[in-house]
Amino acid sequence: MKVIYRTIYPNGKIYVCKYLTGTPNYFGRADSKLIECDFTPEEIRDFTVRKQILWESETATDKEVNMKEVELIKALQSNNPNIGYNQWPKFKISVICV
Template structure:
């Protein structure tokens, strides 16, 4: 089973990822350093995250899985630093800002 999932952190920020193995224990590859900056040492002592399956398929190809991941990242704005921890694809505003530099 291939899945697209959303991880929600205690601060409300999200991370959207994919898993081609449907592992119950896989929570993505979001940047540890990026997430750690948002939490104090005390907040890290009692920390819960929520994992939700947004989409699943037994027959999707890896290409389809990759497309779905990007689709959900963009739809949920998980790549916007105020909303989530996905660092790719870069938000549209950032691309325009970079082109202007």
């Protein structure tokens, strides 16, 4: 089973990631330094994250999974540093002139 999931950290920030092997123990590769900056040493001592499956497929190709992952990162804005820990694709701030 190929899966795309969201990891939710205690501060509410998210990380969207995929796994292609169906391993439930995989939590992604979010940058540990970014996460550590958001928590005190005391908060890290008792740290709970939640993993939530957003999408899964038994038939999708790896390319289709990759495209869906990017789609969900953008839709959930987990690449926005105020919302999440994804660093790719690079978050682009929209500026609206009035």
